[in-house]
Amino acid sequence: MFWSKDDIVERLSKIPRTLEDISIDIFEGVPPANDLVYKTDLSKEHCIDATSGCRNPQTNISVEQVSIEKELMYPYIDGSASGEFAIPSEQYRFMLPYEILGYNIRKEYRIIQPEELKTKFPIAYNQLMEAKQNSETGKQNLDSADCYRLEDESFLQYIKTPKIIVTSNYRLRASYDVKGKHVFSEGIGVVLGDPTLYHYITAVLNSSIARALPEIWNRENMQSKNQLNSRMLKRFPIEFPKKQITETLISTICRYLIYLNRQKQTARDYSIPGYQKLIDFYRRIADLLILDTYITNDLDPKFLEILAENITASGEEFEYSDDINLLIGLQEIKKNILESASFRECRFNSEFTNILATLKNNGAW
Known part of the structure; x- marks a missing residue:
């Protein structure tokens, strides 16, 4: 069967389960036009401790860089530094004059009052005061x-x-914030009801399937000036594999890709060959498994057996390790898969090539 754009969109549109159904909440981040935006620049040109730039977007006032108490500072990312699988390297921090309370999934919080802020966090207080004085109100x-x-x-x-x-x-990029400490703008946060699904859902959101989503939004009149919002993301169709081994493989590959993308970020200043080729290899496998889950459901069982024999998790949270031996291990896994005698016997339906080509051909959308 030849899969056209309309065929793919129709199939995905009919999936009854959505991301909203499996989530506790799907929400926007900090408003990018908030009156007071405090970002700490952690780039090499500035002191790594906590030099902070404060800017009022409405008046375009830049405030002198100072140190701000670390208790109020959180890692910050925006749309320009979006990550894929792994949270991007920290370049900025964001000041929150709030106390976050409790350990539940949904936290309580309180804003720190001026007198308490002045006593406990005088540098932050002074910066807020200076920004206020320079604002239009002039207080x-x-x-x-x-x-x-x-x-x-x-x-x-x-x-x-x-x-x-x-x-x-241009396309969806999803990264898993395992600690949940990042403040973000120009993006959407997804808190799942089942924490064991984070790796699987991250992989699906980064897959070729996501390329069809804008067409679904357009057909259902959900598009909003090409800017992603929570209502649009809630509509993302969610399908789970019929076999548990497939879901496990996709989740494990997601962990591989978190590790590889983290290492790629830290290796920007020096050359280590093979990162991108390895990332592309595991992405292609994840794409095949996800496409089979969502559309074709006829992947060669031999292929699944080969993957299950080789793609395994080496330890708890290994993806956050900086051990270079893990990279060597992932290269070896790739080699073992490709050189397996059974791999040469696997039959791949031509539908896979057709569907991937249709999804990735931007001109078709």
Whole structure:
């Protein structure tokens, strides 16, 4: 069967389960136009400790760089530094004059009042004061916490809660924030009901299947100026493999890709060959497994057996290790798969090539 764009979109549109159905919440991050944005630059040109740039987007006022108490600072990413599988390397931090309370999935929080802020966090207080004085109001003091309250505080309830952060720059990019400590803007946070699904869902959101989503949005009149919002992402169709081994393989490959993308980020300053080829190899396997789950359901059982024999998890949270031996191990796994005698006997339906080509041909969409 030849799969056209319409065939693929129709098949995906009919999947009844959506990302919203398996999520506790899907939400926007910190408003990018918040009155007071505090970002700490961690690039090499600045002190790594905590030099902070404060800017009021409405008045375009730049404030002198100073150190801000680390208790109020959180890793920060925006759409320009979106990651794929792995959270991008930290370049900025974001100041939150709030106390995050409790250890539940959905946290409580309280804004720190001016007098307490002045006593416990004087540097942060002074920066907020200076920004306020330079604002259009020209007030000389912080008479209430409303002077620096975020326009939308709802994302604060998921600080320190594991989540997937999804951005859209030409296509979806999903990264797994395992500690949940990142503040993000120009993106969507996804908190799942079942924490064991984070790797599988991250892989699906990064797969070729996601390329069909804009067409579904258009057909259902959900597109919003090409800017991703929570309502659009909630519509993402979710299908699970009929065989548990397939879901395990996809989840494990996601962990491989988290490790490889993390190592690729840290290797920018020096050359280590093979990262991108290895990333592409495991992405292609994940794509095959996900396409089979969503559309074809006729992958050669021999292929699954070969993958199951070789693709295994080497330890708890190995993907966050910096051990270079893991890279060598992933290269060896690739070699073992390709050189397996049974692999040469595997039959791949021509539908896979057709579907991938249709999904990846931007001109078709």
